[in-house]
Amino acid sequence: MQAVSSPAFSSDLKSVIQTNLTVKRARYTHVDAKRVAVRCGYRSESFSFPNGVGSSRADWQSSCAILASKVVSAENTNGLADQVAAVNGHSNGSVNLSLVPSSETKHGKPGLTQPLTITDLSPAPSHGSTLRVAYQGVPGAYSEAAAGKAYPNSEAIPCDQFDVAFQAVELWIADRAVLPVENSLGGSIHRNYDLLLRHRLHIVGEVQIPVHHCLLALPGVRSDCIARVISHPQALAQTEGSLNKLTPKAAIEAFHDTAAAAEYIATNNLHDTAAVASARAAELYGLQILADGIQDDAGNVTRFLMLARDPIIPRTDRPFKTSIVFAAQEHQGTSVLFKVLSAFAFRNISLTKIESRPHQNCPVRVVGEGNAGGGTKKNFEYTFYVDFEASMAEARAQNALAEVQEYTSFLRVLGSYPMDMTPWSTLPSQDV
Numbered sequence: 001m002q003a004v005s006s007p008a009f010s011s012d013l014k015s016v017i018q019t020n021l022t023v024k025r026a027r028y029t030h031v032d033a034k035r036v037a038v039r040c041g042y043r044s045e046s047f048s049f050p051n052g053v054g055s056s057r058a059d060w061q062s063s064c065a066i067l068a069s070k071v072v073s074a075e076n077t078n079g080l081a082d083q084v085a086a087v088n089g090h091s092n093g094s095v096n097l098s099l100v101p102s103s104e105t106k107h108g109k110p111g112l113t114q115p116l117t118i119t120d121l122s123p124a125p126s127h128g129s130t131l132r133v134a135y136q137g138v139p140g141a142y143s144e145a146a147a148g149k150a151y152p153n154s155e156a157i158p159c160d161q162f163d164v165a166f167q168a169v170e171l172w173i174a175d176r177a178v179l180p181v182e183n184s185l186g187g188s189i190h191r192n193y194d195l196l197l198r199h200r201l202h203i204v205g206e207v208q209i210p211v212h213h214c215l216l217a218l219p220g221v222r223s224d225c226i227a228r229v230i231s232h233p234q235a236l237a238q239t240e241g242s243l244n245k246l247t248p249k250a251a252i253e254a255f256h257d258t259a260a261a262a263e264y265i266a267t268n269n270l271h272d273t274a275a276v277a278s279a280r281a282a283e284l285y286g287l288q289i290l291a292d293g294i295q296d297d298a299g300n301v302t303r304f305l306m307l308a309r310d311p312i313i314p315r316t317d318r319p320f321k322t323s324i325v326f327a328a329q330e331h332q333g334t335s336v337l338f339k340v341l342s343a344f345a346f347r348n349i350s351l352t353k354i355e356s357r358p359h360q361n362c363p364v365r366v367v368g369e370g371n372a373g374g375g376t377k378k379n380f381e382y383t384f385y386v387d388f389e390a391s392m393a394e395a396r397a398q399n400a401l402a403e404v405q406e407y408t409s410f411l412r413v414l415g416s417y418p419m420d421m422t423p424w425s426t427l428p429s430q431d432v
């Protein structure tokens, strides 16, 4: 399958639809128009919070932050979840968090029964076909494996850039996107944090994938003949120590993704080049494995987010995580970050991640008085991303966000979603 690529997206949306998706889109045009109208709020359905906090479904969809605007009582929160779930066309029994025999899936290994699989709680596509999941990379990329874990029966749609995967969902070319946000060795994938803010997709789940790297080359090539190693920068960072030992003289070069690096070597018949990629990429592109398990830490794991156009309804019957992003302005005083973090600490809510990024509209603020009357001090401005372990259906999370809203100028809930609880020991690390 051809990857969805970016230039067409940015230059002419119509043409990408025509070039890449002629057949599929022709089938969906009518349905899509109707669904877009629903997204824009042109639908009569509405719900009201049990204690009188009124809102429409469209409000919920456009910004989950509505829940932070008023505190609702603990007794009412389950009712809220049920009520909203019913509006969303789900009964509470519909959650699919179950043992999935992988022989029935497109992504699993035949014969293996996979343990607890995270699937999101959001509605399946109304056109009734297979869920289409956008990921960045080509077949054999770790992101493809993550998409398969998140949505075992899905159709994976390769995209050449992260931004394209976001747009594929926004344009109804895909139903979900699965994108990496952090790796245990390499740290955060900043680009995706920035894109989360730029786009209006919702986080509906997370999946963690053990990343097991191999050094791949054309059949017959020895490691002492390797003059160049190519791979995704994250993969190169995760194998830096091993590469120093295995190929100390080789030049290290960044590539779009791990599997594309393997494909490039095979396509161009490069005898002096090796790739850091998965065993599956070796199989797909006919390369040999020169070294197996070359990640610098055996427990190397990447966390991916599952994104959808609509949020899922937060619940309290399983562990949930919530991701927010906020920023503050100067007039909001000092110690904003301390105050925000204490809003969670006082309610015993654990934070699992905090990330700061340059403020997208105003990265630097000049303050103070210089000789010519201009400011002298340049304060860097930040946007903060926080993940915490609670569901937005819980009163303590709503109360914490109501407080956070007081200290900040901007607050958005990116999603409240089930945590990936797959037991570490059963993760199929050789799969990817």
Ligand SMILES: O=C(O)C(=O)C[C@]1(C(=O)O)C=C[C@@H](O)C=C1
Pocket: 136, 137, 140, 141, 142, 143, 144, 180, 183, 189, 211, 232, 234, 235, 256, 257, 258, 259, 302
């Ligand atoms: O290149 C790939 O195979 C990817 O899926 C991308 C990616 C990443 O962006 O972090 C995903 C998982 C690994 O951490 C290495 C690379």
